[in-house]
Amino acid sequence: MTEREKSAARPVRRLGDRIFEGLSTSAGILILLTLLGVAIFLTIEGVPGITASPEELGSKTGGKGFFAYVWPLVFGTIWAALIALVIAVPVSIGVALYISHYAPPRLSSTLGYIVDLLAAVPSVVYGLWGLLFLSRELRPAYQWLAENLGFIPLFAGNDNGGVSSNSILTASLVLAVMILPIMTAICREIFLQTPRLHEEAALALGATRFEMVRMAVFPYARSGIVSASMLGLGRALGETMAVAMVLSASGVVTFNLIGSTNPSTIAANIALQFPEAFGLYTNVLIATGLVLFVITFAANFAARAIVERRKDFSGAN
Amino acid sequence: MTTTLQRPPSERPDFATELRDSRLPLWLPRAILLGAVAVGLALAFLSPLNIPQAVIIAWLLMWALPIASRIVEGSRKATDRTVTLLVTSAFGLALIPLGSILGLVISKGAPQLSADFFTFSMRNVVGEGGGIYHALIGTLLITAAATIISVPIGLFTAIYLVEYGAGNRLSRWITFLVDVMTGIPSIVAGLFAYALFVIFFGEGVRLGIGGAVALSVLMVPIVVRACEEMLKLVPNELREAAYALGVPKWRTVVKIVLPTAISGIVTGVTLSIARVIGETAPLLIIAGLTDSVNFNLFGERMATLPVFTYYSVKFPGVPPEASIDRGWGAALVLIMIVMLLNLVARAVSYFFSPKGER
Secondary structure, X not given: OOHHHHHHHOOOOOHHHHHHHHHHHHHHHHHHHHHHHHHXXXXXXXXXXXXXOHHHHHHHHOOOOXXXXXXXXXXXXXXXXXXXXXXXXHHHHHHHHHHHHHOOOOOHHHHHHHHHHHHHOOHHHHHHHHHHHHHHHXXXXXXXXXXXXXXXXXXXXXXXXXXXXXXXXXXXHHHHHHHHHHHHHXXXXXXXXOOHHHHHHHHHOOOOHHHHHHHHHHHHHHHHHHHHHHHHHHHHHHOOHHHHHHOOEOOOOOOOOOOOOEOOOHXXXXXXXXXXXXXXXXHHHHHHHHHHHHHHXXXXXXXXXXXXXXXXXXXXX | OOOOOOOOHHHOOOHHHHOOOXXXXXXXXXXXXXXXXXXXXXXXXXXXXXHHHHHHHHHHHHOHHHXXXXXXXXXXXXXXXXXXXXXXXXXXXXXXXXXXXXXXXXXXXXXXXXXXXXXXXXXXXXXXXXXXXXXXXXXXXXXXXXXXXXXXHHHHHHHHHHHHHOOOHHHHHHHHXXXXXXXXXXXXXXXXXXXXXXXXXXXXXXXXXXXXXXXXXXHHHHHHHHHXXXXXXXXXXXXXXXXXXXOOHHHHHHHHHHHHXXXXXXXXXXXXXXXXXXXXXXXXXXXXXXXXXXXXXXXXOOOOHHHHHHHHHHOOXXXXXXXXXXXXXXXXXXXXXXXXXHHHHHHHHHHOOOOOOO
């Protein structure tokens, strides 16, 4: 075989092709490096904060070591996100169902767009709304809760019988509103993908509309609902400004929803402390950011795993 | 032998009553809805009750329908009507915060908007007066820089995933990690930018470009997702036709694939800008706040609209009124920018998408 035939057997690779493929590939690799960089740089800057002794950290962390400092924050982060999720999941399923199966079909895309508008509102505006409007409006409701349901530890209020409306319940309500549009959008998409024949079969057998939804739509959409919820949880865990503005936090671990002492969240704590932080305390805050990164990563990873595992049984095939 | 089973006439089922159960009249749901709304309006405006209380009472009145249904129609229909009421209420509930936020921001922010508000910075302003010029400049510069960083990376990554990767190991990893990146909390992106720049510039670094880097971390995955979807929509016949004419692959991508998908790509990029322009947390960390105008992305602190809003409201100083009012004004401007970007994105996808796909 001559040299000429060999080269003809291979496709021609022009210089432009090589450059273009190189550019595309390196852009992809740059994304890998960025994510690696997030983990590495946070670790580099965070490690001095983790390893520092309580004496070195001094009064900023209340004379505690890193782990004693971060534990109430981790608790607050997860607690606030879970409350938000408990509020948002039923509402978002209801809204998605209304748009996909209950509203007049001509209106449904417009209604979907209206709910999507909630996602367009910047987080700082949510914080503004929560701080200057919602927390004031909710005060009478909290007072009522404390007086009538005060025997439940969740609604114990303050020791003197008063309540605080800048509490974790208000912050979680704002978080619930913030994660509502993304969860609704995913649920709506899944509900709309339910095979038309399943729905019509259920209706033809005499099912009412709710029975049709229960028998045809929900089984089909279950994994979608779970992944929407986990995505919402991830959002709620990392959301900063709404909590930072609404919550008056004092770094305690409590299940009291309407008291004046509330656990802070990692993200809100960083936002409040970082601008004035210096020295070793900066490293401590960056280390708490690393913890938050790990928690949200775990939540997103779990969502993906659940969706992958359920895919085969979802009825999609 | 045949036997005929003759049913006595008296035992014949009465189809008229068995198939048509007693039903509530068709006008009843509408009547109850109107009645409840009327009672609610009357209570809200003519009685000492406030609006939330009136809404709750009107909502409770609507339960008359499921209750009547349980009495007349039986439990299955009643459950159906209950769920209909609940689902519709959920939608109404979701509209309350939207209406409340937009109404509040517009009513409190609109009086602040004036020529001075847009053209003055906060330099040497105590109490009333001052404006958002410096924050507006900062937001536009930082977002523009973030777009310049993110769009090439995002677009080329999408091209790699669709045109070159073809489901190999690297492209699967990239897809997975782009998913992970969408989940990065915005404040972590800010900390990343700080941790990156602190190595070069020392402790307490505050730079506009740092904010752009942080926003890029949030923006790139959105751009990749949007572009990938759009490139996948380009029919393979177009590519094959180009290859058949002997066009090199890179020219096929540049001249055939990208122009076909361009409206979708522009829409996706505009939406991603709208998503990051309202981000507060990363800019709070790395761009900081200043009272003066700063045009230099590479030097000193830079004010931005979200951070300006945050500080105006959270730390208003004494007396607080003027500062909080400025916060509402800045929030209104921010929302207007975001809504405008969303409108532009919709308009682009409507007017410039390839013919026949509308």
